[in-house]
Amino acid sequence: MTKIDKLEKVNVLSVLFDNVTLIEMRNHIKQFFESETQNNLFIVTANPEIVDYTTNNEIYRNLINGANYVVPDGTGIVMASKLLKTPLKERVPGIEVMEECLKIANANYQNVFLLGAKDEIVTQAVQKLSEKYPNIYFGSHHGYFDIEDEMVLKQVTSFKPDYVFAGMGYPKQEQWIVRHENQFNQTLLMGVGGSIEVFSGTKKRAPNVFQKLNIEWVYRFIIDWKRLGRMKAIPRFVFKVIKQKITK
Template identity: 70%
Template structure:
């Protein structure tokens, strides 16, 4: 990333966020497909957990900073931006970003590849999404494969998708995207974490009250105690932000 590009971004612990709303991103996606460029669009949805991981893994931090858009998927990121006096406009939940892309894809009769989760889950996600978005042509593959297995890449390439949603968790999903994005033309590629489980119906998204209060992560912990171990990244993230605030 050049210094001029950094000036247009919001720096949260050396992860450079785009100061965009969900509506901004919807327009960016539409304009991307109206353009004649053959480049791809790499979108990273980063929450405090991802930012904390990036602070301790230079290679991953550099990778996500090379993406076309890094959007704030986490209340903690938005609050940190305010503490650092470079406020982001709003939180842009990754699952809502994906839904926006699916709305556009349905309007335009486009092709969507779902890559990730267990085989039965991604199959269920595909079936449910086909019912909701009848104009989209879907294809899929589970996320439990070795990157050296060229058959998976060949399946995705032969499908020639307009969108590839990779639900393998960080850093793996972003690593797959950067490694292979040169194989596609005018394709939107985005890591979507556990979104495929939500779309499959095997996990529920937080009720609206939790969403309005910006505490979806609390609901996810309540329904999945395995996430408790991952919560340690939140106080680490907060402590690192406070250190930067004090230095400033």
């Protein structure tokens, strides 16, 4: 898959990030839908946990680097880029990229498919988002299925979506997208992690003070101690970045 634009790349542990702002991403997405193309737009939002995972999974790392855009969804990524003397402009949260997509979709009367979370949660998300974005036609399916399930694929493709937001967690959501992207036509495909839960109202995003300080991960840890195991990826990530700096 080739990039839509020749953008500056920032290497953080061999994951190649696009040095873009949220506003620039919104413009790229608008331009994509204004263009005449049969290609799709695959966006990856990678945080330190994901990047740490790629250091031991070359196939997944190559999959990510093959996306049209890889944006830094995490303060740790931006801090690492500064440490490596190749600073990224800003953090680009995946949920905010998704919100910008929804605004564009609402303005253009487009089709949006939510693929992920539990049945009742994705249904709630559709209900709430339909109220906020009345011009969007939503479709949905839960995220508990095998990525090879052809019946799910058929349901998604028959909906003729302009956007598919896969909220099944990494690496499954990106694996599903890459496996089936050739079944779509001028569709934006993006892994959104737990964003569907947030839009459903069953999970809350960090308060503004945490967002402004770029420490949303602290809030998520405070309200969900089960994340402790996943948090172990952060010190590993930091150690590996320091090692990359020394090697560089």
